[in-house]
Amino acid sequence: MRAVVVEHYDSIDGISIREKDLPEVAAGEVRVRIGAAAVGFVDGLKVQGLYQTKDPLPFVPGTEFAGTVDSVADDVAGFKPGMPVLGMTRSGALAEYISVPSAALKHLPAQVPFEAGASFQxxxxxxxxxxxxxxxxxxxxxxxxxxxxxxxxxxxxxxxxxxxxxxxxxxxxxxxxxxxxxxxxxxxxxxxxxxxxxxxxxxxxxxxxxxxxxxxxxxxxxxxxxxxxxxxxxxxxxxxxxxxxxxxxxxxxxxxxxxxxxxxxQIQKREPETHARLIAQLFDWLASGKLQPVVGKVVPFENFREAFKTMQSRSALGKMIIKFP
Missing domain, CATH: 3.40.50.720 (NAD(P)-binding Rossmann-like Domain)
Known part of the structure; x- marks a missing residue:
């Protein structure tokens, strides 16, 4: 698979797309074929090594994504191949595939496109x-x-x-x-x-x-x-x-x-009941159409640097989205 790989902390011009092995599906995990991923201010800091915590090198940036379930571990219930999902993770979303614990995923309502799902949570x-x-x-x-x-x-x-x-x-x-x-x-x-x-x-x-x-x-x-x-x-x-x-x-x-x-x-760790309540409220609004996530500029995966530069220049309207083929 292809992925954006940070081999050393650098400006976005020094970061490239590389070939990587398809991620394994460990116990409790789901592998997702990513349709769209979001780029935020924190992602721009992480690739430069300027964020308050540093991801061990090399790493794939990106925390928010939406896509289709590709494979599911035997001990996971509630997710099946072909199911649309959205998720959050520490890193790894700027890749064609990602494996994450099932708890990191939510079902994406059928009427919500991947671009909106990736910009939501x-x-x-x-x-x-x-x-x-x-x-x-x-x-x-x-x-x-x-x-x-x-x-x-x-x-x-x-x-x-x-x-x-x-x-x-x-x-x-x-x-x-x-x-x-x-x-x-x-x-x-x-x-x-x-x-x-x-x-x-x-x-x-x-x-x-x-x-x-x-x-x-x-x-x-x-x-x-x-x-x-x-x-x-x-x-x-x-x-x-x-x-x-x-x-x-x-x-x-x-x-x-x-x-x-x-x-x-810190919300999920320190206030788990509040986190669960707010997530339920958000996804109720999303499913009912009361809340429609704003999708900003959408760029193809090959042009991922454009998303970072637009966001870093503070000229973005809404969330920057990278769309995968």
């Missing part, structure tokens, strides 16, 4: 956990989503609307702001403008956003927190800007506001 679980379990977002509250046109941002826009919030999407270009509106945002703001906080104040009637969903970091995070409503909640999701901000402790005191961390990697 991480971003939407992050969004629902942040907004429902951490911020306790209530219907009628105002939600400000920073970086609203990216994969994790647009998921928060959609989930915020499903939860009954008024959603203000913050993004840096007219194209990105229009994209957010198409997927449910009520208002938009350009956080590259010097007076963007004045615009936000006007949009919220002087109240400020009750909840801030922040995968961006940097100076924009500090400015957003200065505009937060009394008893507001600021969700720290990531640092796509490349800069981790330092907040003066007097600001939470003066604003009555709270900083709340959101780490997808």
């Amino acid at each position: 991480a971003n939407y679980l992050t969004g629902l956990y942040a907004l429902e379990a951490r911020a306790l977002l209530r219907a009628g509250e105002t939600l400000l989503v920073l970086g609203a046109a990216g994969g994790v941002g647009i998921a928060a826009v959609q989930i915020g609307k499903l939860m009954g919030a008024r959603v203000i999407a913050a993004a840096s270009t007219p194209e990105k702001r229009a994209f957010a509106v198409r997927h449910g945002a009520d208002e938009t703001v350009d956080y590259t403008e010097a007076n963007w906080r004045d615009t936000l104040k006007t949009l919220t009637g002087g109240h400020g956003p009750d909840v801030i969903y922040d995968p961006v970091g940097g100076e924009v995070s500090l400015q957003a927190f200065r505009s937060i409503a009394w008893l507001g909640r600021h969700l720290v999701v990531g640092f796509a800007s490349g800069t981790i901000p330092a907040l003066a402790f007097n600001l939470p005191l003066l604003k009555g506001g709270a900083l709340l961390g959101v780490d997808l990697a």
Whole structure:
């Protein structure tokens, strides 16, 4: 089979597609022929060795995928060859085939294409956990989503609307702001403008956003927190800007506001009941059509570098997807 193989930590231009043996199917595992895989911000850091944990070399990057069951271990029930599935794993998704424990897979509703399935689980679980379990977002509250046109941002826009919030999407270009509106945002703001906080104040009637969903970091995070409503909640999701901000402790005191961390990697281990409940909610929305995952740019497997470069340039609308033949 073919796979993207990281033989040494490098820029994406130094990473190539290689031939590898078809993965074995060990006890408890399912082998999937991958139809589509997602590329996220973390994947870009991992191939360069810049993420907070390092995958042992050599490794195949990619954590999210959707495809068709190819082979099933004798001790696995619930999955059969030909069945459409989606999954998450530590690494290995940028390959034509992957073997994973059956617990890493979910059934993909028949009406959902592989591209949408691959873009679903991480971003939407992050969004629902942040907004429902951490911020306790209530219907009628105002939600400000920073970086609203990216994969994790647009998921928060959609989930915020499903939860009954008024959603203000913050993004840096007219194209990105229009994209957010198409997927449910009520208002938009350009956080590259010097007076963007004045615009936000006007949009919220002087109240400020009750909840801030922040995968961006940097100076924009500090400015957003200065505009937060009394008893507001600021969700720290990531640092796509490349800069981790330092907040003066007097600001939470003066604003009555709270900083709340959101780490997808720890939810299942530390809060298994919450994880199970949120996954069930997400897949109910997916199966019913209430939630339709946003698919960003789709590139063929051979052009995988394009997906990484688009994502790293922060020009992506939605999640970047690599499609396999």
